[in-house]
Each structure stands twice: as structure tokens, then as C-alpha cells.
Amino acid sequence: MPFYRIILVAKGALIMGKTIQVKDLLSNTRLSVVQGQEYLNRPIVTADISRPGLEMTGYFDYYAPERIQLMGITETTFAQRMTHDELLMIARKMMDPRTPAFVVSTWRKLPVEFLQIAAENKIPVLETELTSSQILANMTYYLSGQLADRQSVHGVLVDIYGLGVLITGDSGVGKSETALELVQRGHRLIADDRVDIYQRDEENLVGEAPAILRHLMELRGVGIIDVLNLFGAGAVRDHSTIAFNLHLAKWDKDTKFDRLGNGEDYITVQGVRLPRMVLPVQTGRNLAVLIETAAKNFRAKKMGFDATETFNKNLNALIEKNSPKDE
Incomplete structure (x- = not known):
């Protein structure tokens, strides 16, 4: 029997999508590491990506921590109006152990409070020169294909x-x-x-x-x-x-x-x-x-x-x- 017919699954069988880590996303999209190089083995389990706009105001009823969190001009500009204590409170709620990574678009900078809590929770922070719409499309296209059954x-x-x-x-x-x-x-x-x-x-x-x-x-x-x-x-x-x-x-x-x-x-x-x-x-x-x-x-x-x-x-x-x- 040819060697690869041994691994051939039944015709029409469903196979689970691939296991994806943050380092795979990094090597297949235009992203670079801000901090957390040692945490790039964190798993990504969903192709859905969050834009945490309402969460920045403290509304977490429908927050999805298992998603990649994408922050752009709107979120980072809003953060500049927040106090140190408010930023720490929001960051602690957003930086969940299940969160794969934070991505910042358009070369924007996360508040130091976010970087601090991300480091404490071993969550990598990534950045790109692309706009939020562009990097969102890139990541969604890649993850949808890789994670699909x-x-x-x-x-x-x-x-x-x-x-x-x-x-x-x-x-x-x-x-x-x-x-x-x-x-x-x-x-x-x-x-x-x-x-x-x-x-x-x-x-x-x-x-x-x-x-x-x-x-x-x-x-x-x-x-x-x-x-x-x-x-x-x-x-x-x-x-x-x-x-x-x-x-x-x-x-x-x-x-x-x-x-x-x-x-x-x-x-x-x-x-x-x-x-x-x-x-x-x-x-x-x-x-x-x-x-x-x-x-x-x-x-x-x-x-x-x-x-x-x-x-x-x-x-x-x-x-x-x-x-x-x-x-």
C-alpha cells in the first residue's frame, strides 16, 4: 500500500482547522512586535477580531476576551482622555488570560498602563503601519482560512x-x-x-x-x-x-x-x-x-x-x- 494512502481519511470526512499561534499570524501579516516576543506561542482559537470601543468606556457585558483585540486611532485617542487609574482599571479587564494578542494599527502607541498590564499577563503587543481596516482584513482573511474546518x-x-x-x-x-x-x-x-x-x-x-x-x-x-x-x-x-x-x-x-x-x-x-x-x-x-x-x-x-x-x-x-x- 502506498505510504500516504495509510493517512487518507474517509472520503468526505471533516478535519478540524489548523492550530494557530500568534507567531503564525506575525509571519503571515504585516505585523511587528512591540513587546512580548517570548509569548508568541499563545494560541488563537477564533478568526473573529474585536475593536474594543465600548470597552474603553467600561462596558464589558459582551466582551469577547478570546479574540485578538485591535486598537486604532479612535481607541488610542480616546485613551488619551482617561486618567491613570481609569486606564489601569480598563486594562485589567481587557487583558484576559485567554486574549491572544493586542494589535495596534497606524503606528499608534498603547498607553503605558496597557503595556504594563499586558506584560504582567504575558500578552504580546503587535503593531503595524496599516490602517485598522487594512490589518483587520488581512488578519481575518488569514485566520478564516487557517481555522476553518x-x-x-x-x-x-x-x-x-x-x-x-x-x-x-x-x-x-x-x-x-x-x-x-x-x-x-x-x-x-x-x-x-x-x-x-x-x-x-x-x-x-x-x-x-x-x-x-x-x-x-x-x-x-x-x-x-x-x-x-x-x-x-x-x-x-x-x-x-x-x-x-x-x-x-x-x-x-x-x-x-x-x-x-x-x-x-x-x-x-x-x-x-x-x-x-x-x-x-x-x-x-x-x-x-x-x-x-x-x-x-x-x-x-x-x-x-x-x-x-x-x-x-x-x-x-x-x-x-x-x-x-x-x-
């Missing part, structure tokens, strides 16, 4: 002309071999054998390879290959938004396949409907070229160019032209 799907994910194509099919149908040919034709591999999928928003899914399989591919008779080393950095990607699912089905003369491309089929992953096409596999068919064409056609339809509609219009015009005219 994954759904594991047996298949291959390839970036074709900028579209993430999730290729599925029965074992042995030729998914990995087809993906390899696509890589040789200039496209990029994201994941082979197992694709971990998470929901980025209500309409979009993102796929990636599990860390242990990243950039690796199994070819029967050849073994495990490292696509990054063999084909270069331009042949791989770490993740991609999934545009559609292309399912490879073994040819069966008794099975009816969509020949005009006007059928709409979907699968549901993480609550998101994903367009699906079924491509029959038969000796002599160049799957890589067909998948490339399917990706181009999918994009054309999204841009409003539908060859099926053109064919129907031409057919209707031909029927009307050849229909007997009423005298």
Missing part, C-alpha cells in the same frame, strides 16, 4: 488557466496521470490523491494539499515523485479557489452522458454548490486536452459565451428557414 475529498486539484479544477473519479481511472500531463502542459498541481477543502465564504471553496502530501504525486509503477523538484516552482501552487468538479467516469455504452453541455449538475461541499461535469474515460481520448477545453469552456460560459445556446439558435433558425410557409 476542512472536508477531505479523494481526488486531484489542478490550477488550469487560473481555474481550480477538482478532478475526481474511481481509483485507477487515471487522475494522477492526467494531472501529470496537465503539469507538463504548463498548468499547476495543488494536491494529488487527497484534497482538503474549506469554505472561504458563502459561495467559494478553497482546496489545498495536506502538509505531508504537499507537492507530491503517486504514479503507479513509478512511485512517489516531487513535482516541485522535477518541474520547478511554476508547476505547483499551495492552494486555489475551486471553480468546478470534473468527474472521470469509465466509459459504459449503456450510460447516457451529456453531449451538448446544456445539463446543469452540482455537488455540495461544505454547504456550497459546486458545478460538476462528467467526462467519460475511453481508450484513445486525450484527457488532458479535454480537461483544458472544459476549463476554457467553463470560463467562456461565465463570461456569457455559451456555445450550446449558439447551437440552439442556429438550429432554430434552420428549422424556421426550412418550415413550410403559410399561403
